Amino acid sequence: MRSRFQFVDDYRNTYEVKRLCQVLDVNRSSYYKWLTGADARAARQREDRILAEEIREVHGESGGAYGSPRVTAELHEKGRRVNKKRVARIMRTLGLHPRPGS
Structure with a gap:
């Protein structure tokens, strides 16, 4: 499922942010706050990918x-x-679950 904020961001060059936010029933201030957190989300996703490899290793x-x-x-x-x-x-x-009976 895609975020409403991501939708606004994708179409902000086509339509006014104000109008998109009205149609999607989100606050403009919330959208701009979400926008400023993009770097933090990207860093978290990178860290999650690294952690996912470590988890796969331990699970394996x-x-x-x-x-x-x-x-x-x-x-x-x-x-x-x-x-x-x-x-x-x-x-x-990742779809990793413990083996039953272990």
Whole structure:
């Protein structure tokens, strides 16, 4: 699903931002705040890609047995500071699940 703010950004050269925001029922100030956070989102996405590779590695080393709590613990042992909810989210997007009965 694409963000309404992304839609406004995609069509801002064709239509007025004010009108797009009215039609999509979003505040212009919220759109501009979203726009200023683009660099931070891009950095987060890059970091998530790097973390995803580390998660794949740990999950693979376990033979697919580890879920997010154990993957998080392994990453902590390797010196990586990461939240278990973030690991769980990335594992879900990658389709990684613990092997049943492990």
